[in-house]
Amino acid sequence: MGVAFLDLEATISDCNPAFAGMVNAAGRGQVMGQPLAERIAREDRLDLANALSRVVMGGAPAAHLEVRLNTPRERAASVFISPTGENGDVSGLVLHFIDATDQRSLELQFAQAQKMQAMGQLAGGVAHDFNNLLTAMIGFCDLLLQRHGAGDPSFADIMQIKQNANRAANLVRQLLAFSRRQPLQPRMLDATEALAELLHLLRRLLGETIELRLFHGRDLGLIRVDPGQFDQVIINLAVNARDAMPGGGTLSIRTGTATFDTPTQCGPEIIPDGDYVMIEVSDTGTGISKEDIGRIFEPFFSTKQGGAGTGLGLSTVYGIVRQTDGFIVVDSALGEGATFTIYLPRYEIDQTLETSGRIPPPLPGAWPPP
Numbered sequence: 001m002g003v004a005f006l007d008l009e010a011t012i013s014d015c016n017p018a019f020a021g022m023v024n025a026a027g028r029g030q031v032m033g034q035p036l037a038e039r040i041a042r043e044d045r046l047d048l049a050n051a052l053s054r055v056v057m058g059g060a061p062a063a064h065l066e067v068r069l070n071t072p073r074e075r076a077a078s079v080f081i082s083p084t085g086e087n088g089d090v091s092g093l094v095l096h097f098i099d100a101t102d103q104r105s106l107e108l109q110f111a112q113a114q115k116m117q118a119m120g121q122l123a124g125g126v127a128h129d130f131n132n133l134l135t136a137m138i139g140f141c142d143l144l145l146q147r148h149g150a151g152d153p154s155f156a157d158i159m160q161i162k163q164n165a166n167r168a169a170n171l172v173r174q175l176l177a178f179s180r181r182q183p184l185q186p187r188m189l190d191a192t193e194a195l196a197e198l199l200h201l202l203r204r205l206l207g208e209t210i211e212l213r214l215f216h217g218r219d220l221g222l223i224r225v226d227p228g229q230f231d232q233v234i235i236n237l238a239v240n241a242r243d244a245m246p247g248g249g250t251l252s253i254r255t256g257t258a259t260f261d262t263p264t265q266c267g268p269e270i271i272p273d274g275d276y277v278m279i280e281v282s283d284t285g286t287g288i289s290k291e292d293i294g295r296i297f298e299p300f301f302s303t304k305q306g307g308a309g310t311g312l313g314l315s316t317v318y319g320i321v322r323q324t325d326g327f328i329v330v331d332s333a334l335g336e337g338a339t340f341t342i343y344l345p346r347y348e349i350d351q352t353l354e355t356s357g358r359i360p361p362p363l364p365g366a367w368p369p370p
């Protein structure tokens, strides 16, 4: 527990080594004689100052609040403030700091996971109903088109209706992907090969100002995904990266393996222990602000101006990855590019198949081998 003594100007007059450690100071000497405010995150300074003056003025016998500390990796602390002095004369304050970083990040992660689940349910329900309505609309358009053929004055209008209904159906499909309610046709794939096949398309998507670098990990093993959906995931991430690098830059796609011996916390998700194939897509673009990073996987969240983005790209990616029993995490800061890392369960290439150099055919239920 960190302990700090303050004088009436809120300057640290003394503290224990634990407090110095908490605020990332090299030693007690570095914090003593300094204003406490400097050690507290800017956003929380006012709250803390108010609490301190309440105790000094005798408005409250003691106070408790949560603050964020002004450290490179933001830490949270629970602070208990009590007065020092004799016979009711307050001569200073003593503050006890308890590190609440882990607890706080757990709370945030739990809330985030719950939010995504609730959104998935909501989006899935809406998308499902819309899907039925659109299927009926498209069906009736087809009936009308039979009666009003190409020479009919209404033909063009009915075609317009049908095209728009089809476009809406596409959006709905993306929502269904997010809520993990779409039918998938998973197959065993070699991620390296799948990426190599996409290379040509990706180069064209990215244009000339963006350099594409591919780093293939060795002995990747196989992943079990719907190949079309896998492509969609990579393309969505690449397009976002391109949009984040209007002045050009580098997009790197790296593959590798990861093994977790115990369930591992990654962003808001807990990844079960096991073997994973890792696909990392990172760019040198604008990066994502701290306020936005918790929302980017939400459907319809977009920072692109004037309807340039539907905000469904990443929610589709999220849905596909989760439906494939995989996980996606993002690491980014404003101005520092963004890295999306996907973990998909890894399957061993069976020895006999390996020697014949062939990847098993898509026999549902026949893989992984018993």
Ligand SMILES: Nc1ncnc2c1ncn2[C@@H]1O[C@H](COP(=O)(O)OP(=O)(O)OP(=O)(O)O)[C@@H](O)[C@H]1O
Binding pocket: 236, 240, 241, 244, 283, 285, 286, 287, 288, 292, 296, 297, 301, 302, 303, 304, 308, 309, 310, 311, 312, 313, 314, 315, 337, 338
């Ligand atoms: N690589 C990235 N770098 C910076 N910001 C990103 C990156 N990828 C996503 N974002 C942010 O996440 C938001 C949501 O992305 P998402 O793909 O879901 O929607 P969108 O790209 O805005 O719209 P659409 O995918 O329909 O074009 C983006 O608007 C952008 O703010």
Ligand SMILES: [Mg+2]
Binding pocket: 236, 239, 240, 309, 312, 313, 314
């Ligand atoms: Mg997008």
